[in-house]
Amino acid sequence: MKWTVYDVEMYEKEKQYIDTVVIPLMPLTLSSGAKAAVSGGEFVQLLTNEIERQLKGRLFLLPPFTYFVTEPISECTKRLNDWTNELKESGMDHVFYVTSDRQWKEIEQQLSGTLFSFPAVPFEHMDEAYKRQIVQEQTTKLLNAFISQWT
Amino acid sequence: MSENKHRVSRRQFLNYTLTGVGGFMAAGILMPMVRFALDPILKEEAGTEMVPVAQVKDLTTEPQRFDFKVKVKDAWYESEEPKSAWVYKDEKGEVIALSPICTHLGCTVNWNGDKAHPNQFFCPCHFGRYTKDGTNIPGTPPPAPLHRYEYKVKDGKLYLGKAKPRGEV
Numbered sequence: 555m556k557w558t559v560y561d562v563e564m565y566e567k568e569k570q571y572i573d574t575v576v577i578p579l580m581p582l583t584l585s586s587g588a589k590a591a592v593s594g595g596e597f598v599q600l601l602t603n604e605i606e607r608q609l610k611g612r613l614f615l616l617p618p619f620t621y622f623v624t625e626p627i628s629e630c631t632k633r634l635n636d637w638t639n640e641l642k643e644s645g646m647d648h649v650f651y652v653t654s655d656r657q658w659k660e661i662e663q664q665l666s667g668t669l670f671s672f673p674a675v676p677f678e679h680m681d682e683a684y685k686r687q688i689v690q691e692q693t694t695k696l697l698n699a700f701i702s703q704w705t
Numbered sequence: 706m707s708e709n710k711h712r713v714s715r716r717q718f719l720n721y722t723l724t725g726v727g728g729f730m731a732a733g734i735l736m737p738m739v740r741f742a743l744d745p746i747l748k749e750e751a752g753t754e755m756v757p758v759a760q761v762k763d764l765t766t767e768p769q770r771f772d773f774k775v776k777v778k779d780a781w782y783e784s785e786e787p788k789s790a791w792v793y794k795d796e797k798g799e800v801i802a803l804s805p806i807c808t809h810l811g812c813t814v815n816w817n818g819d820k821a822h823p824n825q826f827f828c829p830c831h832f833g834r835y836t837k838d839g840t841n842i843p844g845t846p847p848p849a850p851l852h853r854y855e856y857k858v859k860d861g862k863l864y865l866g867k868a869k870p871r872g873e874v
C-alpha cells in the first residue's frame with residue numbers, strides 16, 4: 555500500500571492483515587555530494603516502489619524519512635526511533651528501513667526497526683536495460699529478505 | 706426615425722453579441738462535462754488493447770512467468786504499467802494465462818513458491834494458495850480464483866488483453 559487515500563481506506567478495512575511498514579531513509583543536500591545522494595535516493599525509491607507492487611497486501615510504504623546530511627546521526631536516530639515507536643503503537647509488528655546511506659549501518663544496533671542497506675549504484679553511467687536488470691536483482695533479494703523476516 | 710433605427714440596431718447588436726457570448730460560455734461549461742461523460746468509455750477502449758507477450762512455442766505445461774507492459778492513462782498522465790502473467794498449456798493444449806495478483810489483498814503470487822505445497826501458486830503475504838488452474842484453496846485467505854487474461858494467438862505469438870474474474874473470460 556502507498557500513502558494514498560484509496561490505499562488508506564483499504565488499510566482501515568483490512569488492518570489485521572497489514573503488519574509491516576517500509577520507510578525509505580533519504581539524505582538530502584544541495585552542496586557537493588548532492589548527485590551521489592540523489593542517485594542513492596532514486597535507487598531506493600525504485601526498489602521500494604517495486605517491493606510495494608509485489609507485496610502491497612501486507613506492507614505499507616511510507617513517504618521517505620528525509621534528513622539533511624548535516625543533521626547529526628544521533629538526532630536522526632532519535633527522530634527515526636520516534637517514528638518507529640509511533641508505528642509500533644498503532645499496531646505494526648515490523649518496521650523496515652531501506653537506504654543506501656552508509657551511515658545507518660554503523661549505528662544499526664541503536665535502531666528500533668530492521669535495517670536493509672544497499673550500496674549506492676552509479677546509475678548515471680548505465681543504460682536502461684542494465685539499470686532495470688540491477689533493480690530487478692536487488693528487488694528479488696530484498697523481497698526474500700522481507701519474506702524471511704515474516705516467517 | 707433615424708434615432709429609432711439606431712436603437713433597434715443597437716438592440717440587435719446586443720442580442721447578437723449576448724447570444725454569441727452566451728453560446729461560448731455554454732460551450733465552455735458543457736464541453737468538459739461531455740468529456741467527463743465520455744472519458745471512461747474512451748479509457749475502457751484503451752485498456753482492452755492486446756499486447757504480445759510470448760511465443761506460443763515457448764509455452765509448456767509448467768506455468769512460466771512472462772513480464773510485459775501496458776499503457777495506462779490515469780487522471781494526470783499516461784504511463785506504462787508493468788504486468789506479469791503465469792502462462793501454461795493444459796492437457797488439451799489450451800492456453801491458460803493467469804494474473805499473478807492475489808485476490809485477497811493484491812500481492813504477487815508465485816508458482817511453487819512454498820516448498821511444503823508443490824505445484825501450487827503461493828502468496829507470500831498471508832500464505833494464500835491456489836491450484837494450477839488458479840482455483841483458490843479453501844482454508845487460505847483468498848476469496849476467489851486468480852483472474853484470467855483474455856488472450857489471442859496470432860502468427861505464433863500470444864497476445865494478452867485484460868485480466869478478468871473466472872467465468873467472464
Ligand code: FES
Nearest residue numbers: 611807810828833
Ligand atoms: S494478499 Fe495474498 S494471501 Fe493475502
